[in-house]
Structures are given as C-alpha cells and as structure tokens.
Amino acid sequence: MSALDDAGLQPQGAAWIFDHSLGDWRYIVATSLVDTMGRSSVYKELLTIIEKLHLPRELTVQDIHLVAPSGPLFKTISGALHIENGRVTVSDCIINGLRVDAVLYRWTGVPSQTKAAKVQKEFKRRVKELADCPPLRA
Amino acid sequence: MEAEKALRATGQNWGQVYWHAGFAIEQMIKAIRIKREGFEEWPAADRGAKWHDLELLADAVIKDDLRARRRASITFEAYWLTVRDWSHERRHPGDANPVTRKDGLDLLLAVINSSNGVMKWLQDLYQSV
Numbered sequence: 710m711s712a713l714d715d716a717g718l719q720p721q722g723a724a725w726i727f728d729h730s731l732g733d734w735r736y737i738v739a740t741s742l743v744d745t746m747g748r749s750s751v752y753k754e755l756l757t758i759i760e761k762l763h764l765p766r767e768l769t770v771q772d773i774h775l776v777a778p779s780g781p782l783f784k785t786i787s788g789a790l791h792i793e794n795g796r797v798t799v800s801d802c803i804i805n806g807l808r809v810d811a812v813l814y815r816w817t818g819v820p821s822q823t824k825a826a827k828v829q830k831e832f833k834r835r836v837k838e839l840a841d842c843p844p845l846r847a
Numbered sequence: 848m849e850a851e852k853a854l855r856a857t858g859q860n861w862g863q864v865y866w867h868a869g870f871a872i873e874q875m876i877k878a879i880r881i882k883r884e885g886f887e888e889w890p891a892a893d894r895g896a897k898w899h900d901l902e903l904l905a906d907a908v909i910k911d912d913l914r915a916r917r918r919a920s921i922t923f924e925a926y927w928l929t930v931r932d933w934s935h936e937r938r939h940p941g942d943a944n945p946v947t948r949k950d951g952l953d954l955l956l957a958v959i960n961s962s963n964g965v966m967k968w969l970q971d972l973y974q975s976v
Contacts, residue, residue, distance in 0.1 A: 730897075731896060731897055732897070733900075733903070744949065747949050747952075747953040748928075748929045748932060748950075748953050748954075749925045749929045749953050750925075752925040752928040753921060753922065756921045756924055756925055757921060770928065771917075771928065775932065780944050
C-alpha cells in the first residue's frame, strides 16, 4: 500500500479478491485514475516507475488489476465497508448480493470529481519526480 | 486519431465497441491455439468463463510469446494490460457497469494501434504458425 501511495496513486481500494467464476485470486487496485486518465495511461506510468518503488520483488505491474471506483465491484463493497488502512479478511460473505472472499487493505468511498482531479495532478507530479530517481531494484 | 476515426465509423456505441474489440482478441488467441494444435474447432471440453478471461486464455495459449513481446515494449505491455482487463460481461444495455467513451476508446486503441496494438501482434503470431 505504501508503495502505491508513494507513487502518487492514492488508491481508493486495494485488495486480494477471489473471482469465483474463474477460481482465481486477483490483486485489485481501485483508482480514480482509471476514469480520469484511462487504463492504458495509468498502466504505462506504473510500468515506467515500477523499478523506483518499494514493492516486493515478486510483485509486478502485471499482478495489479486496475478497476475504477465508479464500477460496481467497488461500489458494492464500499456500501458495506470502509477501510482506511490495515487488513480485513472477508470469507464466504454475501455483501449487497455479491459473494465475496477477499483480503482488503483499503476500501474507501468513491471520490468526488475535485478529489479525483487532485489525485491525477499528484500522480503526474510524482511520476515526473520518480523518473529522475535511480531504480531501487534491477 | 486512428481510434477516434474508427469510433466515429461505429456511431460511437461505446458498449458495442468495447465488447467487439475484446471479443476479437479472444477469438484471435483461440485461432492461434487451433492452428498450432491442428484442431478443426475449439475443443468442446474447454468452454466456460475461464476461456473468456483474456489473462487465463493468454496464459494457456501464448504465455512465452507474450512474455517476450511485453519485455520489448512498455507501450505494448500497457496496451496488453488494458486488453487483459476486458470483461466479456460488459455488453448489455443498462449494464451495472456501463462502458464509457473513455473505456471504449482506451480499449480500441490498445487493440488497433498500428505500432504496438495487441491485434497486430496476434495477427503476426498467427501468420508465423
């Protein structure tokens, strides 16, 4: 989480969520940047700065699945839970009609347009700053 | 520019653009497997939600090719990750997760970009089999 915040991403949500239809766990990062910048642009910026972040070595950008907080997954869970930081494990739960198995590290509310614009501005500033830093990992 | 032109041709129905762009990728990956393995059609045993998930599908069919291509270009990798996130369930009018203009344009560009788009690479891969 701190690495994603350090990158300026300031995600509204971060969690491991089990996709029951696929039988697979996915690391989901909910960020308003998906709506304001577009998915490709956010991934591209993350790929550019990944080596400059304090992420676990085994975690790559490919492990991250971006979702928009305006989407139904985020809204469904945030209707019941608000997690600023920490860790909450949800097991075999039905939340607002959705079957959820997840480990949630952050899950806050849908940001306002003003807040989303601020997040984008900060992300772009931070990406520029990190571009000048040496990589932390090879 | 090319995505905007393509979108205008569709009448800017974002939901349809999104779904068809992603479905084209799904079908292309499946075509590669069919050609590689000499099948006459997609195996009946390999049906279900997993086979519409582009991440799992790519992992099963083109894992090594994709790894090499991703390493060669950050732009391609960003486009692939965008395409990977396509959901075959986002197609119905009145969907709980309606496709926005940005969603549709983003995916379309990732698919059709002439230099680093995913479709061009898959087409080249298909031809090389």
